[in-house]
Amino acid sequence: MSNTQDRIPLKARKVSFSWDDTPLHWVPGDPFTSHTINVLHLLLPAGERWFVHVYKQVLPYIRDERLREDVIGFIGQEAMHSQAHDEVLPHLREQGLDPTPYTAQVDWLFEKLLGDRTLPPGRARRWWLMERVAIIAAIEHYTAFLGDWVLNAEELDRRGADPTMLDLLRWHGAEEVEHRSVAFDLFMHVDGDYRRRVRTWATAFAALVFLWQRGARFFMANDPTLVDGRATFRDFYVRGRRGTLPATGDMLRSIPRYLSRAYHPSQEGSTAQAVAYLASSPAALAAGTAQESAKGAA
Numbered sequence: 590m591s592n593t594q595d596r597i598p599l600k601a602r603k604v605s606f607s608w609d610d611t612p613l614h615w616v617p618g619d620p621f622t623s624h625t626i627n628v629l630h631l632l633l634p635a636g637e638r639w640f641v642h643v644y645k646q647v648l649p650y651i652r653d654e655r656l657r658e659d660v661i662g663f664i665g666q667e668a669m670h671s672q673a674h675d676e677v678l679p680h681l682r683e684q685g686l687d688p689t690p691y692t693a694q695v696d697w698l699f700e701k702l703l704g705d706r707t708l709p710p711g712r713a714r715r716w717w718l719m720e721r722v723a724i725i726a727a728i729e730h731y732t733a734f735l736g737d738w739v740l741n742a743e744e745l746d747r748r749g750a751d752p753t754m755l756d757l758l759r760w761h762g763a764e765e766v767e768h769r770s771v772a773f774d775l776f777m778h779v780d781g782d783y784r785r786r787v788r789t790w791a792t793a794f795a796a797l798v799f800l801w802q803r804g805a806r807f808f809m810a811n812d813p814t815l816v817d818g819r820a821t822f823r824d825f826y827v828r829g830r831r832g833t834l835p836a837t838g839d840m841l842r843s844i845p846r847y848l849s850r851a852y853h854p855s856q857e858g859s860t861a862q863a864v865a866y867l868a869s870s871p872a873a874l875a876a877g878t879a880q881e882s883a884k885g886a887a
């Protein structure tokens with residue numbers, strides 16, 4: 590199965606980016622596309638920290654050595670993603686767009702609403718852990734979808750999108766494609782209940798749509814360079830047709846795939862393409878060189 594062929598050891602690449610030269614509208618002349626993608630910087634720092642927090646608790650439930658290694662590799666990659674997106678926020682602040690009112694709500698969502706509840710050890714605590722493991726599997730269906738999309742979004746290059754932002758998105762997207770099976774394999778290993786998969790997909794999908802449109806509106810409304818900045822579904826649909834954002838039809842078609850009993854993430858995206866991007870990504874290459882020289886010095 591392609592699942593086995595695709596398996597590569599997951600490693601975290603310690604990337605860093607310099608945002609000094611990145612304009613606020615990093616897709617030239619298109620604040621809506623820039624800000625819709627900027628929502629990632631609002632959601633991912635808290636979201637991916639939460640993945641790591643939940644996965645550390647699930648490690649004792651894993652009875653398969655290979656899967657455990659994958660989960661540990663996944664934790665390392667997500668921790669790095671979270672940090673890399675977090676580092677964009679001071680740059681937005683310098684440009685007059687303070688994201689704190691929004692990120693405070695996102696932090697509350699992940700730390701309180703989706704955090705550890707005071708549950709006695711036993712069934713209730715396990716139920717809540719499995720529910721969160723299933724939510725992560727559903728979210729990872731979308732991170733892989735978006736990763737695959739951004740690796741192929743040539744329209745962003747054609748429109749002269751900022752190369753540093755593109756590298757952040759594609760480095761992250763490539764690692765999402767690379768580790769796309771881990772969250773689903775983990776869910777199937779520790780639980781796998783189909784009703785739970787459907788229920789948590791509905792929760793995750795509704796939350797993502799809600800948070801994303803709110804985030805895009807927040808940025809458009811608070812962008813100091815825009816007068817009366819708005820974000821509508823039509824704006825999104827048009828960018829999808831144009832190729833600077835994912836197409837609405839592609840997003841809708843990905844829903845029944847996740848809900849199919851035959852679903853496996855290995856059927857989505859291309860590991861070869863992800864690995865090829867990581868072999869040429871300026872940030873990943875710089876991280877590789879820094880890690881090699883640190884090893885040499887040790």
Ligand SMILES: [Fe+2]
Nearest residue numbers: 637667670765
């Ligand atoms: Fe990630």
Ligand SMILES: [Fe+2]
Nearest residue numbers: 667729732765
């Ligand atoms: Fe991920």
